[in-house]
Amino acid sequence: MNIREVARLAKVSTATVSRTINGSDKVTAETKERVRRAIETLKFYPNTNARALGSGKSSMYGLIISDITNPFFPELVKSFEDVAVQQGQEVLIANTNYDKHRMEQCVARMLQRKVDGVAIMTSEMEEHLIDELSSRKIPLVFLDTGTPQKGISNIVIDYAAGIDVAVEHLRRLGHTSIGFISGPMDLTSARVRRKAFIESMKRKELKLEKDSIEEGNHRMDGGHEAMARLLGKEVRPTAVLTSNDMTAFGAMGAIYEKGMKIPRDISVVGFDDIAMSAFTQPALTTVRLSRAEIAKLALRALQDIQKSVTGQGVEYSIQPTLVERNSTGPTAA
Amino acid sequence: MNIREVARLAKVSTATVSRTINGSDKVTAETKERVRRAIETLKFYPNTNARALGSGKSSMYGLIISDITNPFFPELVKSFEDVAVQQGQEVLIANTNYDKHRMEQCVARMLQRKVDGVAIMTSEMEEHLIDELSSRKIPLVFLDTGTPQKGISNIVIDYAAGIDVAVEHLRRLGHTSIGFISGPMDLTSARVRRKAFIESMKRKELKLEKDSIEEGNHRMDGGHEAMARLLGKEVRPTAVLTSNDMTAFGAMGAIYEKGMKIPRDISVVGFDDIAMSAFTQPALTTVRLSRAEIAKLALRALQDIQKSVTGQGVEYSIQPTLVERNSTGPTAA
DNA sequence: CTGTTAGCGCTTTCAA
DNA sequence: TTGAAAGCGCTAACAG
Numbered sequence: 001m002n003i004r005e006v007a008r009l010a011k012v013s014t015a016t017v018s019r020t021i022n023g024s025d026k027v028t029a030e031t032k033e034r035v036r037r038a039i040e041t042l043k044f045y046p047n048t049n050a051r052a053l054g055s056g057k058s059s060m061y062g063l064i065i066s067d068i069t070n071p072f073f074p075e076l077v078k079s080f081e082d083v084a085v086q087q088g089q090e091v092l093i094a095n096t097n098y099d100k101h102r103m104e105q106c107v108a109r110m111l112q113r114k115v116d117g118v119a120i121m122t123s124e125m126e127e128h129l130i131d132e133l134s135s136r137k138i139p140l141v142f143l144d145t146g147t148p149q150k151g152i153s154n155i156v157i158d159y160a161a162g163i164d165v166a167v168e169h170l171r172r173l174g175h176t177s178i179g180f181i182s183g184p185m186d187l188t189s190a191r192v193r194r195k196a197f198i199e200s201m202k203r204k205e206l207k208l209e210k211d212s213i214e215e216g217n218h219r220m221d222g223g224h225e226a227m228a229r230l231l232g233k234e235v236r237p238t239a240v241l242t243s244n245d246m247t248a249f250g251a252m253g254a255i256y257e258k259g260m261k262i263p264r265d266i267s268v269v270g271f272d273d274i275a276m277s278a279f280t281q282p283a284l285t286t287v288r289l290s291r292a293e294i295a296k297l298a299l300r301a302l303q304d305i306q307k308s309v310t311g312q313g314v315e316y317s318i319q320p321t322l323v324e325r326n327s328t329g330p331t332a333a
Numbered sequence: 334m335n336i337r338e339v340a341r342l343a344k345v346s347t348a349t350v351s352r353t354i355n356g357s358d359k360v361t362a363e364t365k366e367r368v369r370r371a372i373e374t375l376k377f378y379p380n381t382n383a384r385a386l387g388s389g390k391s392s393m394y395g396l397i398i399s400d401i402t403n404p405f406f407p408e409l410v411k412s413f414e415d416v417a418v419q420q421g422q423e424v425l426i427a428n429t430n431y432d433k434h435r436m437e438q439c440v441a442r443m444l445q446r447k448v449d450g451v452a453i454m455t456s457e458m459e460e461h462l463i464d465e466l467s468s469r470k471i472p473l474v475f476l477d478t479g480t481p482q483k484g485i486s487n488i489v490i491d492y493a494a495g496i497d498v499a500v501e502h503l504r505r506l507g508h509t510s511i512g513f514i515s516g517p518m519d520l521t522s523a524r525v526r527r528k529a530f531i532e533s534m535k536r537k538e539l540k541l542e543k544d545s546i547e548e549g550n551h552r553m554d555g556g557h558e559a560m561a562r563l564l565g566k567e568v569r570p571t572a573v574l575t576s577n578d579m580t581a582f583g584a585m586g587a588i589y590e591k592g593m594k595i596p597r598d599i600s601v602v603g604f605d606d607i608a609m610s611a612f613t614q615p616a617l618t619t620v621r622l623s624r625a626e627i628a629k630l631a632l633r634a635l636q637d638i639q640k641s642v643t644g645q646g647v648e649y650s651i652q653p654t655l656v657e658r659n660s661t662g663p664t665a666a
Numbered sequence: 667c668t669g670t671t672a673g674c675g676c677t678t679t680c681a682a
Numbered sequence: 683t684t685g686a687a688a689g690c691g692c693t694a695a696c697a698g
Contacts, residue, residue, distance in 0.1 A: 002675055013685045018677055026683060043465065045444040049391065050675035052382040053690050069407045069608055078401050078428060085438065093426055095411060105418065111378040132376065220612035246609075253614035256589040275402055276579075279553035281586035335691055346669045351693060359667060383691035386674045 001044060010038035021046055048090075052114065060090040061302060062110040066098050066122035071246065071274045072291070076121060079295035087299075089116070096122055107132055117141070117302035121294075123188055139305035140313075141298050144189060148313035153301040155294060155316045159189070162287045162320030163196040163241070164203075166269045169285070169322055170239045171204055174331040175267060178206060179237035181226040181247050183218040190218065193243045193271065209235050216247045223250025231258055238266060238331050245270035245277045248284055252327070263329030273323055282326035289320050334377060343371035354379055381423075385447065393423040394635060395443040399431050399455035404579065404607045405624070409454060412628035420632075422449070429455055440465055450474070450635035454627075456521055472638035473646075474631050477522060481646035486634040488627060488649045492522070495620045495653030496529040496574070497536075499602045502618070502655055503572045504537055507664040508600060511539060512570035514559040514580050516551040523551065526576050526604065542568050549580045556583025564591055571599060571664050578603035578610045581617055585660070596662030606656055615659035622653050 007014045012035060019027050020035040027035075038044075052058045063080055065073045081091045092113055094106035107129045110118050117139035120130075125145075130152075134140055140152045148154055170178055180197045183190025194213065201208050214229050216222035223242060230237060231254065242248040248270035255262055262268055262282055270277055270286035277284040297316050305311055340347045345368060352360050353368040360368075371377075385391045396413055398406045414424045425446055427439035440462045443451050450472035453463075458478075463485075467473055473485045481487050503511055513530045516523025527546065534541050547562050549555035556575060563570060564587065575581040581603035588599055595601055595615055603610055603619035610617040630649050638644055 003677095004675080014676075015678075015685060015687095016683085019684090022677085028683065031683080045441060047386070047447060047675055048442075048445040049382040049385040049447065050690090051677075053380070053386055053674090053692090054676035054678080056677090056690070058382065068401075068411050071404075074402045074407055078430075081428060090442065095414060097411075108378060109381075109423065112381040114380060114382065220609065220614070224612075224614050246612075250612065250614070257614065259592070276553065279557075279579075279583065281553070281557050281583070281590065336693095337691085347692075348670080348694080349668060352668090355693085361667065364667080380691050383674090384693075386676090386690090387692035387694080389674070389693090 001042065003044075003046065006035065006038045006042055006044050009042060010035045056114075058114045058116055059088065060092055060113060060115050061299065062092045062094065062106075062113070062115040062118035064094050064096060064106050064110075064118060064120045064122060064125070066096050066124065068093075068095055071276070072244075072272060073121070075275065075291040076295055079292040080119065080299065083296055083299050096124065098124060100126065103129060110138070111136065117306065119143075119298040119302065121298070137311075139302045139311075141301040141305075143294065143298070148315050151305055151311050151313060153305060153313035153316065155297055155301065155318060157189075157289060157318045158320065159192050160196040160199065162271065162289070163193060164200045165320070165322045166241055166271075166287050167197070167200045167204060167206070169324070169328065170241070170267060170269065171206060173239075173267065173328060175237075175239040176206055176331075177209055177212070177235060177237045177239070179209075179212045179214070179230045179240040181214050181216045181223055181230070181240060181242045181251060183216060183243040183247070184222075185215055187218070190243055197241060209233075209237070212237055216243065216250070218244050218246055220246050220250035220253070223247035224254045225250075227251035227254035228257075231255070231260075236266075239269070239328070240266065241269045241271075243271055245272045245274045245284060245286055248286065248327075249276070249280060252280065252284075262327050264332065267328040269328060271320075277323075278325070280327075285325045285328040286323050287320045288323045289318070293318060334375065336377075336379065339368065339371045339375055339377050342375060343368045391447045391449055392421065393425055393446060393448050394632065395425045395427065395439075395446070395448040395451035397427050397429060397439050397443075397451060397453045397455060397458070399429050399457065401426075401428055404609070405577075405605060406454070408608065408624040409628055412625040413452065413632065416629055416632050429457065431455075431457060433459065436462060443471070444469065450639065452476075452631040452635065454631070470644075472635045472644075474634040474638075476627065476631070481648050484638055484644050484646060486638060486646035486649065488630055488634065488651060490522075490622060490651045491653065492525050493529040493532065495604065495622070496526060497533045498653070498655045499574055499604075499620050500530070500533040500537060500539070502657070502661065503574070503600060503602065504539060506572070506600065506661060508570075508572040509539055509664075510542055510545070510568060510570045510572070512542075512545045512547070512563045512573040514547050514549045514556055514563070514573060514575045514584060516549060516576035516580070517555075518548060520551070523576055530574060542566075542570070545570055549576065549583070551577050551579055553579050553583035553586070556580035557587045558583075560584035560587035561590075564588070564593075569599075572602070572661070573599065574602045574604075576604055578605045578607045578617060578619055581619065581660075582609075582613060585613065585617075595660050597665065600661040602661060604653075610656075611658070613660075618658045618661040619656050620653045621656045622651070626651060 273288035
């Protein structure tokens, strides 16, 4: 079953079938119709591999992430795919699993499939692998790392603004003693968030209590332990900001364990706005890092590079926004 | 840059290059070495599309799921991919988003890519789309739905056994008044679990209290509300079994809200064992439905069909296992 | 063991 | 507007 059979049934040449499939405007409406009917009756599906080979275009974008089981990524993948499929493109997803060998495999797969561009949404990526891609003139877009170059764009997340809006939210509610639970310090994005917190507090002239920052691990258990430590201090914070939502969930558990109520006794703010955050009890106030927005931007960045004459990359910025839910409230008077 | 350039540099024919790439044993070790070096220096990556076209094999399996943001799936996807990549196969992932139109697109993509088999891990799938695949002799494997046929295998989850082991666990701890929070009743798997619970209780001669079963929605909010209702009853259960882990998380929140402790005042058991369950406070005792096992089995099922002469499908069974953590304990004496 | 060559199914000039 | 035919890069007979 192939394009020739369709051509035969429709009594046209294979070229004409190809043209109608690809929506060329140089085919009579009625010829098109005949071809379409032939395709229909034969239940013909054009062979993507042959199409890619014949045209030299894969109609496929690569998406490299570190780990699909990290709750940050599924929504990103979904949005990326949604938009791509809408535009008739496919997505080749690859997990690096934080593993060097897997990274090489991922890049090799992209190269072998001749993808039209790659969105690299993990900060851990070897320089030489990037070269491998970029030297072949494959458009690249990075999340949260590197700087624009020829053929390479970047999406930077304005963590400072995100943390700022959270701190401001708490300040308005009357909180002055605010704690912070960071992510693991070996993670760049975690360090950036921590720094943003410290600077935001300074800017707002809020006192940074001694020991008001604890390190978590971006998982619930880390958040739980860090919060427990925070609650054991002399000066208990009346509100706590966390480096991601999972940490916030863990922190909430630790707070309940002490018999305290949220937000009556203490307010909690997360970061990321993963899907679950809307369903915790109380629903988590958090800083949204729109995965849909990131995905859209990434795809656009890739296409912009393709279209552009110079191929020069651009830096795009994502502004996080505050999602007010029920885990924050005014300080107990 | 193609196989011919490599051939030229290595001073062999393209066939020999192809043979070494494909690990044929009919090439001298030294010739192989020469070719490998040529590949290395040219940084040559064989074009997958051309390979697929030339050989007639795509070396790719399709994986259809309903929604990657459902926490059940990421681990499944990861395991499936891990095993496939290990075997030199690729995976084409497709989300149906519970949408009929998307389902058609998903199937069309599989057909267009000429995949070697499709694992359909979502119960919602139109009959005519299945025919579309199976009439083309594409091996299929379903999770938790349908029966084996020619070219179609099935993986059935032994929910009854899973629920049974959970109930038994609670009975041993001294619980006799056990509640159940089900999933949404319009979901087959949720109905099956609910039924399994009722039957297990009967089998163990445990009294099913009036109103001891509440309906949730497989999300935290539903679990929270259902648990709140359960706690409002005259006869409070001393333990509660839930239809999935998310429901259990919600239930735990409701219990804390009442000022009760887990497992001191009430034991909670989940179902699925998603990654988060190990990190809640207390860590959730739950019935594990190993996604890794499902993924491996699915891939094996596909390959078994390919290899088999008759192509007759088989029914495989998955046994859930109890993971004892800290959300269950003996009844208060 | 290695080379020659005819496809795989589609796209895309170039002619008509 | 349509058709003929030459590839796209690789694989797999078939020869040698």
